[in-house]
Amino acid sequence: MFGDSERFQVSISPTGEGRLGVLVKTTQSIHSGSYRGIPILGRAGRILALSVSLGELAELAEDPEVVYVEPSWRTRPSLDRSVAAIGADIVHDASPPVVGEGVVIGIVDTGIDYTHLDFRYDGNGDGTEESTRIDAIWDQTWGLFGAEYSRADIESDLAFGFGANEGIVRGSDTNGHGTHVAAIAAGDGSSSTAGFVGVAPEATLVIVKTSFFTADIISGVEYIFDQAASLGLPAVVNLSLGGQEGPHDGTSLFEEGIDQLAIGPGRIVVVSAGNEGNLPIHTSGTLNGNAKSFHVIPEDWELEMQVWYPGTSQFAVTIYPPSDAAIDVPWGGNTSYVLTADGTVYVDNASEGTNPNNGDCEVFIRLANVDAGSRWGIRVADVSGGGRYDAWVTTRTGQIEGGDSTSTIDEPGNGDRVITVGSFNSKSTWPSLGGTQDESADYPVGAVSDFSSLGPTRDGRTKPEVSAPGAWICAAGSVDAMSLDYLSHPDGEHVMELGTSMAAPHVSGAIALLLGLDESLTTGAVRSILTSTARPDAYTGGVPNARCGWGKLDVEAAVESVDSTGPAEPPVDSTVPQIDLQQNPAKGVARFELAVPEEATTAVLRIYTVAGALVFEGQVPVSASETEWDLQMSRGDPLAVGLYLYVLVTDRGISEVGRLVIER
DSSP states (O other), rough: EEEEOOTTTTTTTTTTTTEEEEEESSOOOOOEEEEOOOOOOOOTTTTTEEEOHHHHHHHHHHOTTEEEEEEBOOOBOOHHHHHHHHHHHHHHTTTSOOOOOOOOOEEEEEEEOTOGGGEEEESSSSSHHHHHHHHEEEEETTTTTTTTHHHHHHHHHHHHHHOTTTTSSSOOOOOOOHHHHHHHOOOOOOTTTTTTSSSSSSOEEEEEEOOOOHHHHHHHHHHHHHHHHHHHHHHHEEEOOBBBBSSSSSSHHHHHHHHTOOOOOEEEEEEEEOOOOTSSOEEEESSSSOEEEEEESSSSEEEEEEEEEOOTTTEEEEEOOOOOOOEEEEOOOEEEEETTTTTTEEESSSTOOOOOTTTEEEEEEEEEEEEEEEEEEEEEEEEEOOOOEEEESSSSSSEEETOOTTTTTOOTTOOOSSSSEEEEEEEEEEOOOOOOOTTTSSSSSTSTTTSSSOOOOTTEEEEEEEEEEEEEEEEEEOOTSOOOGGOOOSSSSSSEEEEHHHHHHHHHHHHHHHHHOTTTTHHHHHHHHHHHOOOOOTTSSSSTTTBBOOOBOOOOHHHHHHTTTOOOOOOOOOOSSSEEEESEESSOOOEEEEEETTTTTTTTEEETTSSSEEEEEEEEETTTTEEESSOOOOTTTBOEEEEEEEEEEEEEOOOOOOOEEOOO
């Protein structure tokens, strides 16, 4: 996997040595500037971003202080009417106005057109916007270690009329995605009379132009929070990016690293849900001594998949090429590369044991040199343990025949401490250089966008939290990016885009407004405010749900919540099972009160040791409100006195993990 330089972070050092970008989780926090002599490029708690040689990678794999090594993989960069659709224009006109002053909005994306007037202001009152609202730019794509530019550097270039290829600041946005995202969150609309004002038009910007590799993204988020701390300001970081790699339960090093950086007041991270909501790239099944099969259809010469199942189980996997013999891969097996008449197959079925981050088993499948449109069979069989498997096509190069789009939130949107955002349509017609455009047939105004990725997370949490305008959005375009005429506004300064990438900065801007009122807000408090004030309607249907969370973003109500009563309690998620002990510690028998979602068809009580070993598993009637456990293992042996963990697992979600103390 590490050899794919398009997807994984491979670089060449000045000495000609190949180096790999990795995320490394250690047993304890490392506070020095290096680990085992390897420079630390970024850190998030016990997770380090490193660039290593093959020899150093082998040493890390044998290092007893290293818990897990994860390749740094490449993610994807996933106003006018939209600001009014969320009520932001109302708080802009309040007295005093709520406009995000004194808050940093960080954007990790494709860069920014720092010359655009929507990010500038008239600092000396001479009628010219010579000053910038961008405090710093870090271009991670420049050279080996990137290039950093200060506010003074930017304003010096503006004074001389320099652009991205002149003067001090050489960072440009040739894609345009980052400029558009930044303008939605914080553009002030001063570039034209069209008045495309963003959600927090007086916030301070910190920009990271990223390579989109996960290690660099973590370093970029860390950089933004450090910059904000140096200014003494709270910050919200926008990540309009992601991908399908990982277990979708918040335990990948990428998601855990982002979570670690979002701990504490005034440190919020917002992530776009992803644009796979109408793609059949996921399938799942529950096994109990049986097997299930499905087919994948490559749409290019290669396809990659991941399958995850419980670490207490042993599943066998069989690959059926279109015209060649089946390839059996037992639990713990690794095929290396197998040449078939239809292409090359590589399968790893938990060959290194369970994943230490979540205790589950991972299957990695790669098909290469295959024919687009060919039909490959995959069979998953329960050898022992039973349980549910989830499978995803992780490359945008294929689909699952008869698959679905549930649980397709892009990582890092499955993290515990990120706010994940879905999309709804706020605009479908617009003037352009190519004439008036009308997309109302495909994007009816008010409807939840069909492309918006769905939850829940693999461990049963509701994602996204809210939805925001994502189609179609008019915001600043980069002078260095090409835009088609039908997407270009007649003012020559703004362009149309769509996607959850556009929805996320609406929420980032809204959070900046909240932090401007109360800089002590934590992720939990912000989540409570946004979900309790979100607006359901006929388009969202009953909430919370897997496509739009608790409803549509309502900035006016959220601001009023902070102004009047402070953070509200989060609404109860009716799709998540609930379980509590009636008495703790338990003697002789443990009695539980529980609530199973109405849609659930199966419910299982599981008891684990604190080390994660499953000691008991028993079916619970889905209609039951109470159940008992006799403090014995599944095979009938009594359990020792001590601390245990319990959880209620249903086919509609998983409860929070509880703690149980056994006394005799």
